[in-house]
Amino acid sequence: MLLAQATALPIAVIGLSTLLLLLDGPWFALWLQSALLPMKEPVILVQDSEELEGPENLLLRMLVHTDEISDPAASGAVHAAYARLLDSTGRPDAALNHYKRARELAATATTNAPQTMQLGDGILQLGMESTTFAEARLKLVQAYLAHGLTAEADHEAQQLLEELVGLSPVHIAAAYRVAAQARRELGEPKAALRLLRFARWRLERTSDPEGPDEHMLVLGEVAEAHLSLGKFQEAYTVLQDLSHILQSSTGASKPAEAEVAKPEISSALRRILGDVASFSGDVDQALAHYRRALELEGVVRPARPRNTSRIKKSIDLLPCTGAMCPSLVQEESSCEVLSGTCKRR
Numbered sequence: 001m002l003l004a005q006a007t008a009l010p011i012a013v014i015g016l017s018t019l020l021l022l023l024d025g026p027w028f029a030l031w032l033q034s035a036l037l038p039m040k041e042p043v044i045l046v047q048d049s050e051e052l053e054g055p056e057n058l059l060l061r062m063l064v065h066t067d068e069i070s071d072p073a074a075s076g077a078v079h080a081a082y083a084r085l086l087d088s089t090g091r092p093d094a095a096l097n098h099y100k101r102a103r104e105l106a107a108t109a110t111t112n113a114p115q116t117m118q119l120g121d122g123i124l125q126l127g128m129e130s131t132t133f134a135e136a137r138l139k140l141v142q143a144y145l146a147h148g149l150t151a152e153a154d155h156e157a158q159q160l161l162e163e164l165v166g167l168s169p170v171h172i173a174a175a176y177r178v179a180a181q182a183r184r185e186l187g188e189p190k191a192a193l194r195l196l197r198f199a200r201w202r203l204e205r206t207s208d209p210e211g212p213d214e215h216m217l218v219l220g221e222v223a224e225a226h227l228s229l230g231k232f233q234e235a236y237t238v239l240q241d242l243s244h245i246l247q248s249s250t251g252a253s254k255p256a257e258a259e260v261a262k263p264e265i266s267s268a269l270r271r272i273l274g275d276v277a278s279f280s281g282d283v284d285q286a287l288a289h290y291r292r293a294l295e296l297e298g299v300v301r302p303a304r305p306r307n308t309s310r311i312k313k314s315i316d317l318l319p320c321t322g323a324m325c326p327s328l329v330q331e332e333s334s335c336e337v338l339s340g341t342c343k344r345r
Helices: 002-022 026-036 055-065 072-088 092-112 128-146 150-161 169-185 189-203 211-228 232-250 255-261 263-279 283-297 305-316
Strands: 115-119 122-126 335-338 341-344
Touching (some): 055 072, 072 128, 092 128, 128 150, 128 169, 150 169, 169 189, 169 211, 211 263, 232 255, 255 263, 255 283, 283 305
Antiparallel strands (some): 335 341
């Protein structure tokens, strides 16, 4: 009985910590507080939302009340949830520290409570701990990349690729995707494409419900790698495949409906389409894609400030040729021409 309870607690905390960022509301925060934090008296629901504790303070209290030594899995889950909250509120430096700590605690949990089975002469590591460790490492690689720490991202990703036994095809594909992104940002797009070929191969052989989403993320990275090689037509073809998967996976009858159904993926699709148009010299088409990407990014939750900044930067760098970017005021006081680009003051 005690063993079952000890196993169930980390699972509950991980699930609830994730939901905290998706259901950012005072009623949910109050319920979570009553479920996970010790209280002397029962909770009484009140209608004054100002009396309820916000998600950030609640997560900080959870960090204090969760023992890293006795329950590293639960503590790591809280660190990961807090890192995501910091990311969504424009505090990436602080978020990176918590992503690092989440990875360390997930590694400890995996070491302390390995779930294994004999496979021939070897041992196969299975279970929640190994999956959580992989997810923590994926998040850390992405955080490194967002900070421009490409070498650190590549090192962590390469270590992850060596420890994929027992993970689902979707997790394996995600590991190859972030490793490919690191290689691309290191200036090795051909190496990135080799990694992505294996990711696509794994996804084409799974019926996992999360497979289509990861497949679209992989295709987006494939398009980015082709762009790095100057292969615009190849990139565009891949993005068309991505668009078809997006529409079929959502069951939408129109592309616009599919975009609304999955804005977190559609925003990236539109941004890369904007890059293709920009590199091809079609400024008006690029601007249309970037504007739509911004609209979609605006409804993504949790918010992704870095993605929004990246799209805005792409708009600011559009050439000032032909029909001037309509989003920029065509006056010398607001747009100066520097090497053929528009810069907002």
